[in-house]
Amino acid sequence: MLDGNAVAGLLQEVFGTDVTAATGTCASCTAVDAVGAVHVYVAAGVVLRCPHCGSVLMRVVRSDKRLWVDLRGLRSLQLESI
Amino acid sequence: MPIVSRGFKGKRRGEGPSDRVPPGQYLTDDFPVLSAGPTPHTPVDQWDFTITGEVDELTRWTWDEFRALPSETFTVDIHCVTKWSKLDTVWEGVRLDTLLERVETAVDYATAYCDGGYTTNVPLADLAGGRAWVVYGYDGELLDPEHGGPARLLVPHLYFWKSAKWVRGLRLTATDEPGFWESNGYNLYGDPWREQRYWGD
Amino acid sequence: MAGAAVLGRLTWRVATVLDVRPETARAKTLVLGVDGWPGHRAGQHLDVRLTSEDGYQAQRSYSIASAPRQDRLELTVERIDDGEVSPYLAGDDLREGDRFEVRGPVGGYFVWRSDAAGDVLLVAGGSGIVPLMAMVRQRAEETSPVPTRLLYSARSWDDVIYRDELERLAGAGFEPLFTLTRSQPAGWTGYARRVDASLLGEVAPTPPAATFVCGPTPFVEAAASALVGLRHPPERIKTERFGPTGG
Ligand SMILES: Cc1cc2nc3c(=O)[nH]c(=O)nc-3n(C[C@H](O)[C@H](O)[C@H](O)COP(=O)(O)OP(=O)(O)OC[C@H]3O[C@@H](n4cnc5c(N)ncnc54)[C@H](O)[C@@H]3O)c2cc1C
Ligand SMILES: [Zn+2]
DSSP, rough: OGGGGGHHHHHHHHHHSSSSSSSEEETTTTTTTGGSSSSSEEEEEEEEOTTTTEEEEEEEEOSSSOEEEEOEEEEEEEOOOO | OOOOOOOOSSOOOOOOOOTTTTTTTOOOOOOOOOOSSSSOOOOOOOOOOOOSSSSSOHHHHEHHHHTTTTTTEEEEEEEHHHHHEEEEEEEEEHHHHHHHTTOOOOHHHEEEEETTSOOOEEEEHHSSSSSSHHHHHHHHEEEOGGTTTTTTEEETSSSSSGGGGGGEEEEEEEEEEOOOGGGGGGGGGGGGGGTTTTTOO | GGGGGGOOOOOOOEEEEEEEOOSSSSSSEEEEEEETTTOTTOOEEEEEEEOEEEEEEEEEEEESSSOOOOOOOOEEEEEOOOOOHHHHTTTSSSSSTTTEEEEEEEOOOSOOOOOOOOOOOEEEGGGHHHHHHHHHHHHTTTTTTOOEEEEEESSSGOOTTTTHHHHOOOOOOEEEEEEESSOOTTTOOSBBBBOOHHHHHHSSSSSSSSEEEESHHHHHHHHHHHHHHHOOOOEEEEEEEEOOOOO
């Protein structure tokens, strides 16, 4: 197991900005955590999980040409506007 | 073009014989552990295997019943979509044919479901014909939890994400319903010989 | 400039090895020059990508050890014997002039703000010292008065990375404490046990304003839950897990 810090680069590819300092709300248990602090599993793709209830927050799959992002488990993402 | 790092080879053993190793794969001697979540550690007295969904009757085996089914020890090659292949892996388990012959169904697809919530979809035709197993032994030992123990699905002719760890049953379905990875970029079928890694491959 | 380091599109850049410095028997510091490097914040890391002659690639993350500056940066890599990337970067063959790709800096969560008030606790396990060292170095360069305590767990005195520098920097509000879990030199007066609630309770009797914990995943889990058990407010504890990725 890793944490959100480990996929900062991948997530920056997805969002175009750093989101590890952003906070996400778990759609299952409503816990709020910094993305850098959530649990991360690396398998065929990257799975971000809620550190409180274990639910999947985000799934990212990357091929040479595309990225797929599943955000169903994330109720909301709060970023600092710059 | 990425620049080459002088002397870097990686850990792979080479590309291997092309009739054994599908395109784009590298051989490994390790057995890498890839997991989409924490390892469940289900005790066998709480384990069962169930076939549900579009079936005339739900079929269920407890661990002891499952272990009493005819089993076999066999050797196959496995191919992970993250590009490693491992040759001559030795497993012990029950053929899916043995399980499916107990079940009456009119549908063509199955979704394997697992402890921890992982799912993957496989056509029933690919589970039949001695090409798929539920295994509980690896290399002469009980299957280690980090590799899917107590039991995992093994469908070696498809990419290894189809060989779901910690499997607890099959749900038979009328349509091919994308599983955990298949619903977010990975190929619905996943034939390594046709390099069906992602959507559209 | 601080914000600029985390903004914008990520691109792979060529890093050239300018120097290699052994730190311990298993760890080496690589001094890198990276064209167009935008600078970084203490605690950030970068992604390294190695490419073989035949196109095979491997990618890993490495923390930046040096204090922020534009023209060069340092990584410290500990060799994991059956690893794929670390034996290359921290092995005997890498030398001045060798090149690989990096992208970054990345990460905006596990970063130290030199303008933040209040005392700081740094808890490192093994190579987890690396991003914390960037904080210690920046603090020293800026002659920051922020009271900073470092608890650094290593197997033995010879496994302590940056040992001389840490001892040299001690004082002026910086206090490095070591715990050696496997073997201790004769006459050792530091700690000689695993980082747990009783040790953390001694090192940080009152919750600091900010705590950074970094190291192998089991180390971070144990230290962070011990701190929470000691009633340190969880929102003041930032963690970074180095892996391994399995399990
Ligand atoms: C955000 C972040 C920052 C990091 N910063 C640094 C750093 O500054 N310096 C540094 O040396 N490393 C750092 N790491 C770890 C680094 O990314 C690699 O995981 C490590 O170098 C091993 O890579 P490898 O290719 O050699 O081993 P792999 O081929 O990936 O793994 C080989 C074997 O070693 C095990 N393993 C992998 N990682 C570790 C580990 N950390 N400890 C023990 N066993 C392990 C694996 O499970 C596997 O069995 C960082 C990791 C992250 C996520
Ligand atoms: Zn949750």
